[in-house]
Amino acid sequence: MYKNKLKELMLERNISNHRLAKETSISRQAISKIKNNEFHDISVNVLTELLEYFDMPFNEFGTIYTREECLQALLPNRGFNQKNLNLLESLFSKNLHISCKYHPYSSKQCLNIYSKNYFKKFSFSGNMRINTSLYGLTFEITDFDLYRKSENFHFDDFYDFYKDFIIQLEHYALTLGFTQIVININSYFDKNLKMQLEPRKVNLKDLNLLINKYKYSNRENELIKTSIIKQLGYIEHSYNDSQQKRKYEKEKINNYVDCLNHLTFFEKEQKRISIFSEKNIYFNHDTKKFIKPLNSEIIPKEKLEKDIKRQWEWL
Structure with missing residues (x-):
């Protein structure tokens, strides 16, 4: 990816947006976008004109970075610093009327969060982290x-x-401009069925029964979390075609079982276990990642290919 130095050059030479636009065919709007985003995608025509205007070669006007280097450069401002924690606290206090305690760690790229003692009805805790992946900047709820x-x-x-x-x-x-949000879902041990199970989407009637009739445990927590994130449009991540195929098979069975309204929750689970066994499908006890795209325009994946092509054009 190509990181331009337009803002730095304009400051050094005391050139305003108005002057640069007047002395070139580049609009002030385009100049502003390039200045304010050093990784902004610049067309060959605009880049050519800028190189001629500043009388410098391609490799001095900017620097070529790998996609990973580019993403890493964008991470620090999105860490759990005081400014960003204030933003998070304002969202919670304004929309949920709660206040939390925050403990950043690992160079402020990870965060432990939990509710304050006076929060009477519910108690919560969790860990989050920011990182990069092939798809860009990731905000992950671990x-x-x-x-x-x-x-x-x-x-x-x-x-x-x-x-x-x-x-x-x-x-x-x-x-904060993250490309995607990831929520991890864990398997749980069902004490009633005496089995380690992976959670599925459960209808509200069954969830209501579980929470009101049984002691709240990891089972209820993971089932509610799974049901909510699927309702919000999160998609389970698959690493290969085989996993993708198996995921669809499980999803089909889970949806079928959940529609058997004449059965209780545990009868549905026993039915699910039975069908899985018949089809030689095994429960996955690993942590599953559910992904939701947020802002694919920060650094589009296609930009990497364009930058590589442009690099060869200018060398």
Whole structure:
């Protein structure tokens, strides 16, 4: 990827946007975009004119970076510094009427978050981190647990709060310009069925029954989380075609089982286990990643190919 030095050059030579636009055929709007985003995609015609105007070669006007180097350069301002934590706190206090405690670590690229003691109805804690991937800047919720503290609560309130909490994290990631948000989902041990299971999307009626009738545990937490993120449009990540095919097979069975309204939740789970066994499908006990794209315009994947091609044109 190509990082231009237009802003630096204009400051050194005391050239304004108006003057540069007047002395070239480049619009002030285009100049502003290039100045304010050093990784902005510049067309060959515009780049040619800028090189002629500043009388310098391609390799002095900017620097070529790999995509990973480019993304790493964008990470520091998106870390969990005080400014960004203030943004997160404002989203929570304004939209959820809660306040949290924050503990950044690993050079402020990771964050531990948990509710303050006076939050009476629910208690929650979690860990988040920022990183880069092939698809750009990633805001990842590595683990998150929301538990009820009081028996005096309504399921709808609990479910809606959980959902709104995730939505506020999406707003935070989107505001800071992340390309995607990732939420990790873990398998759980079902004490009633005495099995390690991977969570599935469960209808609200069954979730309501589980939360009100049974002691809240990892099972309820992961099932609610899975149901919410699927409702919000998150897609399970598959690493290869084989995993993708198996994922669709499981999804088809899970959807079928969830529609068997004459069965209880545990009867549905036993039915699911039975079908999986018949089809030689095994439960995955590894952490599953669910992804939702946020802002694909920060650094489009296609830009890497364009930059490589342009590099050869100028060398």
